[in-house]
Amino acid sequence: MADKKIFLGEEFLPTQWYNLNADFPNPMPPPLHPGTGKPPTPEDFAPIFPMNLVEQEMTPDRWVDIPEEVLGVYKIWRPTPLYRADRLEKALDAPVKIYFKNEGVSPPGSHKPNTAVAQAYYNKAFGVKRIMTETGAGQWGSALAFACQIFEIELKVFMVRVSFDQKPYRRIMMETWGAECFPSPTNTTEAGRKILEMNPDSPGSLGIAISEAVELAVKREDTRYALGSVLNHVMLHQSVIGLETKRQLEAIGDYPDVIIGCAGGGSNFAGLAFPFIADKIAGKEIQIIAAEPTSCPTLTRGPYAYDFGDTNQTTPLLPMYTLGHDFIPAPIHAGGLRYHGMAPMVSHCVREKLVEARPYDQMETFEAGITFARSEGFISAPETCHAIASVIEVAKQAKEEGKEKTILFNWSGHGLVDMASYDAYLSNKLQPYSLPDEEIARALKAIEGLPKIA
Amino acid sequence: MADKKIFLGEEFLPTQWYNLNADFPNPMPPPLHPGTGKPPTPEDFAPIFPMNLVEQEMTPDRWVDIPEEVLGVYKIWRPTPLYRADRLEKALDAPVKIYFKNEGVSPPGSHKPNTAVAQAYYNKAFGVKRIMTETGAGQWGSALAFACQIFEIELKVFMVRVSFDQKPYRRIMMETWGAECFPSPTNTTEAGRKILEMNPDSPGSLGIAISEAVELAVKREDTRYALGSVLNHVMLHQSVIGLETKRQLEAIGDYPDVIIGCAGGGSNFAGLAFPFIADKIAGKEIQIIAAEPTSCPTLTRGPYAYDFGDTNQTTPLLPMYTLGHDFIPAPIHAGGLRYHGMAPMVSHCVREKLVEARPYDQMETFEAGITFARSEGFISAPETCHAIASVIEVAKQAKEEGKEKTILFNWSGHGLVDMASYDAYLSNKLQPYSLPDEEIARALKAIEGLPKIA
Numbered sequence: 001m002a003d004k005k006i007f008l009g010e011e012f013l014p015t016q017w018y019n020l021n022a023d024f025p026n027p028m029p030p031p032l033h034p035g036t037g038k039p040p041t042p043e044d045f046a047p048i049f050p051m052n053l054v055e056q057e058m059t060p061d062r063w064v065d066i067p068e069e070v071l072g073v074y075k076i077w078r079p080t081p082l083y084r085a086d087r088l089e090k091a092l093d094a095p096v097k098i099y100f101k102n103e104g105v106s107p108p109g110s111h112k113p114n115t116a117v118a119q120a121y122y123n124k125a126f127g128v129k130r131i132m133t134e135t136g137a138g139q140w141g142s143a144l145a146f147a148c149q150i151f152e153i154e155l156k157v158f159m160v161r162v163s164f165d166q167k168p169y170r171r172i173m174m175e176t177w178g179a180e181c182f183p184s185p186t187n188t189t190e191a192g193r194k195i196l197e198m199n200p201d202s203p204g205s206l207g208i209a210i211s212e213a214v215e216l217a218v219k220r221e222d223t224r225y226a227l228g229s230v231l232n233h234v235m236l237h238q239s240v241i242g243l244e245t246k247r248q249l250e251a252i253g254d255y256p257d258v259i260i261g262c263a264g265g266g267s268n269f270a271g272l273a274f275p276f277i278a279d280k281i282a283g284k285e286i287q288i289i290a291a292e293p294t295s296c297p298t299l300t301r302g303p304y305a306y307d308f309g310d311t312n313q314t315t316p317l318l319p320m321y322t323l324g325h326d327f328i329p330a331p332i333h334a335g336g337l338r339y340h341g342m343a344p345m346v347s348h349c350v351r352e353k354l355v356e357a358r359p360y361d362q363m364e365t366f367e368a369g370i371t372f373a374r375s376e377g378f379i380s381a382p383e384t385c386h387a388i389a390s391v392i393e394v395a396k397q398a399k400e401e402g403k404e405k406t407i408l409f410n411w412s413g414h415g416l417v418d419m420a421s422y423d424a425y426l427s428n429k430l431q432p433y434s435l436p437d438e439e440i441a442r443a444l445k446a447i448e449g450l451p452k453i454a
Numbered sequence: 455m456a457d458k459k460i461f462l463g464e465e466f467l468p469t470q471w472y473n474l475n476a477d478f479p480n481p482m483p484p485p486l487h488p489g490t491g492k493p494p495t496p497e498d499f500a501p502i503f504p505m506n507l508v509e510q511e512m513t514p515d516r517w518v519d520i521p522e523e524v525l526g527v528y529k530i531w532r533p534t535p536l537y538r539a540d541r542l543e544k545a546l547d548a549p550v551k552i553y554f555k556n557e558g559v560s561p562p563g564s565h566k567p568n569t570a571v572a573q574a575y576y577n578k579a580f581g582v583k584r585i586m587t588e589t590g591a592g593q594w595g596s597a598l599a600f601a602c603q604i605f606e607i608e609l610k611v612f613m614v615r616v617s618f619d620q621k622p623y624r625r626i627m628m629e630t631w632g633a634e635c636f637p638s639p640t641n642t643t644e645a646g647r648k649i650l651e652m653n654p655d656s657p658g659s660l661g662i663a664i665s666e667a668v669e670l671a672v673k674r675e676d677t678r679y680a681l682g683s684v685l686n687h688v689m690l691h692q693s694v695i696g697l698e699t700k701r702q703l704e705a706i707g708d709y710p711d712v713i714i715g716c717a718g719g720g721s722n723f724a725g726l727a728f729p730f731i732a733d734k735i736a737g738k739e740i741q742i743i744a745a746e747p748t749s750c751p752t753l754t755r756g757p758y759a760y761d762f763g764d765t766n767q768t769t770p771l772l773p774m775y776t777l778g779h780d781f782i783p784a785p786i787h788a789g790g791l792r793y794h795g796m797a798p799m800v801s802h803c804v805r806e807k808l809v810e811a812r813p814y815d816q817m818e819t820f821e822a823g824i825t826f827a828r829s830e831g832f833i834s835a836p837e838t839c840h841a842i843a844s845v846i847e848v849a850k851q852a853k854e855e856g857k858e859k860t861i862l863f864n865w866s867g868h869g870l871v872d873m874a875s876y877d878a879y880l881s882n883k884l885q886p887y888s889l890p891d892e893e894i895a896r897a898l899k900a901i902e903g904l905p906k907i908a
Binding site for chain 2: 003004005007009010075076077105107109146149150168169172173175176177178370373374376377378379416417419420422423426
């Protein structure tokens, strides 16, 4: 390949999303309604999501058309460039070719708008006037603010208070795109008030913020809730990443031996990997790695079990690798990917050995991020640094074994609004952290008594 | 044009920079050595810049080859996409086509690396081991840190203290790329100590920071100084923007009626406009607008005069529009573009009526930035918002006059590390500000007694 990056024209933008559910050799276990113990019906989801998205959540179809209106917005930043990381290759001095898909070129700077735009569109089409959502550090909230602005939907974002206070930039991004952002817990919801009564200085958590958003969403007929990861329809929308990458690699006649993505809720990993997993199921030999933090090692140390998606137990029970719905990563952890569970589809891939999960310590991930910034130039989101740490590990192993390998990874976002984490690393304020066994045991008490996966 | 954005392959990257000095109908007045009153010789510059850059500063050649090594680094983000701002057009409902060149896709997020990479390369080629520079909010410092990392040159950046304290993100970016960054004034230089003796709490200024950087640069044989705007060789390197844009417009068979850029020191404006000014000199009808802040109205309210490039009077006298080398914009000004003077080449264009300058109030510029973010999606640097305000003004006028117009502007950088300014605007902490006449009169006392332009 002569070129540093491959763009391809807009005519190469996929016009359909890919649904891996159509190709699993063994089907996923269904979610369960916690009350009935049976799979939830579409009606169970109706107060939370618009019915067109509920249908997508449950569809068995292999391909789903991307609406024209969504394609029109995708074209603001898609197709995204596929890069050859030749400078990183040189720095690693290993017998590898490395490609990365640059999802950081979207206006909010990450892969999140791939689903945010689709969700805003479907809500609009269903007549929804107002969306409620939660956000941690703000990557999802800012992506949805961008999308809701375009489709003229009102958006309220419940942002975990500690992030709201310490990381104002993404909050300001949301406001710039016209959304309202509140530090959660608030006193505007029952869930929030309950927490504040117990602890007026609560730093908040993703679980509390979800509860606040869902509580307000189900209250009004014209309002719904939106989630940026975990669910099937989110994985579906993100498949545009991998589909585009396949076309780009095809254009230069290459194909990867190893595919790597970081995994928190699972959406950027799934987005790149799922279209290639279809090939793997069809017999192609590919190694596919999900990189996660040692401080939130859902896939590598959690059981595969039914668990709630949120702390307040308002969601259906999802079949997934989980650390228990009460789990909150230690404050020392600076690398994102803090969700207690993992997308059921990604979990199923790990269970079925289509995907291998590997944990990385935060010291290793930031070191990888610095190596990347000082070779390829771009500053990566702390989440993305997990994927880079994995790429470096695979490259070093290839060197030791003297094997040539072609590695592809998802550069899921830039780190320009996460510089405080780099500062902590560069000024030696971070330290290695691996979640202790007793913490996991304690957290997993939350799922005792829940139904088991058959 | 069917496509939202035009990329073109890397084979379209220009291989030469364009030097407008070769085509001016009337030549620019020369700079003057303040001691001799005569044009400085290359040797006068030798302690400050490497000789290969001094030669570029003075070259009469129309075209200068871009070294292979520089092209290799440019390819990390160049060619940059040319966008059709169809969503902004719709929002403005005016008979205009609007294009913008997206220079925000570079790793540091602005046009600055176009010259930073070239300067780092030439310093390296000349054997320089260490570069000293200054930076205000940090756009230049971070770009040079990125470039010096690639060419393995040590970099020390003197950052205006008030920005160092209030805007840590760009400082961390510099450190991520391996540079050292100091809050200026420091006690490591005579210039800094002098200021600190008078005022231990000095907030610093660009003029002081330049003096510190130059003082340390001339002290050591293996060390030089670098400047991110104003000078001829900077304008030369930035011409890659306009040259690329011409090829992209050619590919879709279009040509602009109006070209707009924001102007502080002048480099992003020159980068886009100069290759088109060559056409204007050859007879083409194009309106070319330099947009500046009403709080630092160098081109619209300063005299055309000889002045120093820095507060401490260490540079040659430059022929330029200036508010006096002591001038510092009021703290209320949040939009960047704070330099007291203007690149001599841009000044000459205004003097020769090749370029028209227009001032914009900060309330108008942030409003324009919000309009852009809510239509095109991207969040603009506060500097870039001046260009957008001008685009909107031109579009409104075209609507009033019922004239169709094609507008091209330079989207010189994103605002993701400048969100604090948006916050100030959105929370009503900003107010209109136009520099009072008496402030200008007071500032211009600094150039009394300097030679006049013949």
